[in-house]
Amino acid sequence: MTLLIETNIPEWMTNEQLKEELQPMMPDVEIRHAPQFGNRDGIVMLACVRLPSGLAKTLPNLQLVQKLGAGVEAIVGDPDLPAHVQVTRLKPDAPAQEIAEYCVAYALREQRNMPFHEPNEANKIWAPRAPRKTPETTVGVLGLGHIGGRTARTFAALGFRVLGWSRSPKQIEGVECRHGQDALLPLLAECDYVASVLSATPQTNDLFNAQTFEMMKEGSMLINVGRGNLIDEQALINALDNGRLSRAVLDVFKTEPLPAEHSFWTHPQITVTPHVSGWHQTGAFKVIAENYYRLVEKRPLINLVNKEAGY
Numbered sequence: 432m433t434l435l436i437e438t439n440i441p442e443w444m445t446n447e448q449l450k451e452e453l454q455p456m457m458p459d460v461e462i463r464h465a466p467q468f469g470n471r472d473g474i475v476m477l478a479c480v481r482l483p484s485g486l487a488k489t490l491p492n493l494q495l496v497q498k499l500g501a502g503v504e505a506i507v508g509d510p511d512l513p514a515h516v517q518v519t520r521l522k523p524d525a526p527a528q529e530i531a532e533y534c535v536a537y538a539l540r541e542q543r544n545m546p547f548h549e550p551n552e553a554n555k556i557w558a559p560r561a562p563r564k565t566p567e568t569t570v571g572v573l574g575l576g577h578i579g580g581r582t583a584r585t586f587a588a589l590g591f592r593v594l595g596w597s598r599s600p601k602q603i604e605g606v607e608c609r610h611g612q613d614a615l616l617p618l619l620a621e622c623d624y625v626a627s628v629l630s631a632t633p634q635t636n637d638l639f640n641a642q643t644f645e646m647m648k649e650g651s652m653l654i655n656v657g658r659g660n661l662i663d664e665q666a667l668i669n670a671l672d673n674g675r676l677s678r679a680v681l682d683v684f685k686t687e688p689l690p691a692e693h694s695f696w697t698h699p700q701i702t703v704t705p706h707v708s709g710w711h712q713t714g715a716f717k718v719i720a721e722n723y724y725r726l727v728e729k730r731p732l733i734n735l736v737n738k739e740a741g742y
Contacts, residue, residue, distance in 0.1 A: 433461045434723055435468070435490070437479040438499065443710070449478075449499075456720035476726055478719050479506075487511045495519065495726050497719055498736075499712070501526070501578065502658060504631035507738045518736040519722055526709030527578045531585040533708035534626040534654050537680045538570065538586070541624070541652055563623070565590045571622035573615075574657060575601040575608065576742075578709070579628035586626075594618050598634075616646040624652050631658035632741040639663060644670035652678045656708040659684035664695070671700045682708040 434457070438444050446464035453462055463469055465483075474490045478497040487493060488511040496506055498520040506518055540546065543562045551558050568591055572583040575597040587593045587605035595601060595608045596618050602608060609618055619625060625647065629635050639653065640663040647653075653676060655662060664685065670676045680702040681695065687706060695701050722732050736742060 432475045432727055433463055433469075433473040434719075435474045435477045436462060436464045437477065437481075437483060437486075439479065439481045439483070443480075449716075452716050453719060456717060457723060460720075460723060476723055482506045482509050482512070484509075485511055487513065487516065495722065495732070497521075497722055499719075501709075502630060503736050504658065504660075504741055507736065507741055517732060518738060519718075519732050519734050520736055521712060521715045521718055522577045522734050523712055523715035523718075524581075525711040525713040525715070527581040529711065530578050530628065530656050530709040531582040533656060533682065533704075534572075534582050534628075535585055535589065537654055537702065538591075538624045538626075538652070541678065542568065566592065568592065568623045569594060569621050571596065571618055571625045572606075572628060573597075573625065574628035574630065575603060575606075576628070576630075578656075579626075582626055582628055594621060616643065619643065619647045619651075622648055622651055624654065626654045627657045627661055629657040629661055630742040631660045636660050637663040637666075639667065641666040641669065644675050647675060649675060650677045652676065652680070654680045656682045659687065667701075668694065668698065671698065676700070678702065680704075682706055 436446055436449050438446055438449055450462050450464060471490050472492055475492055476495045476497060477490065477493060478499055480499045482496060482505065487509060493516055495517045498506060498518065501520050501522065503518055503520050506512065542565065544560050547560055570586045570591045571594045572579050573596045575583060575595045580603055583593050583595045583603055583606045593606045595603060595606045596615055597610050600610045638661045644666055667679055671679060678700050682704045683706055689695060689703060695703055718733050725732050
């Protein structure tokens with residue numbers, strides 16, 4: 432039986448590099464990658480960042496798709512993915528820590544008035560301005576799973592007041608956790624910064640819309656490291672233009688790469704980064720090997736996705 436790999440993002444990791452990482456952990460397993468598919472009948476597992484369109488239906492004995500990351504909405508929503516094929520994902524600590532650092536970095540940038548001071552430096556203008564008081568600043572973290580929980584705890588450790596929101600009840604030390612749809616808008620109204628770490632599901636599609644933005648605290652900042660489908664893009668631009676929000680920091684988008692003609696690139700109150708908030712998968716690839724052996728031995732898989740829920 433064979434493992435097929437497809438990274439799709441060579442600037443992150445090539446197929447050859449991933450194979451070099453995996454082969455010592457799976458010395459008895461044949462690992463293939465495009466374009467050398469060989470006999471597709473033997474392929475039982477596919478490890479990929481994105482599921483190439485139409486590929487699943489060309490693998491007659493595929494049993495498992497292993498996502499090389501966390502978000503699986505495109506995989507579980509692929510119409511060519513047979514119903515019996517299971518989906519698993521990676522949940523390593525390294526990208527969770529990196530995403531938490533990303534959110535904190537951009538919040539602190541505003542907290543310490545760096546966008547104000549930088550042009551003053553360039554123009555030799557001495558203009559002191561007091562930073563905000565951290566204990567009097569409220570951060571909302573939406574999504575309290577592996578990554579969101581780490582993000583909420585990181586903010587709390589710095590002394591921020593942290594409100595966490597999730598669909599179901601959670602308990603995190605130092606974080607005031609709220610749950611359920613009715614709790615979302617009141618929470619947003621209290622927050623100076625909102626960090627969204629939510630997955631893409633039918634329920635989160637355009638979650639940040641005109642009504643949501645209207646309920647957010649005036650002058651607040653949105654950081655989105657979850658999924659691009661969460662944001663109604665025109666509604667966001669309107670909220671920035673009318674002063675409801677002060678800034679949006681976006682690492683994920685409905686279309687990636689973000690098209691060159693997209694208005695986000697040039698909007699003065701939007702910061703665009705190219706899906707880099709979580710990068711390294713240190714220690715995660717051993718889960719790929721472990722799931723392969725669990726699959727062939729018919730044992731429970733690690734980080735199995737609920738395909739109906741979408742995560």
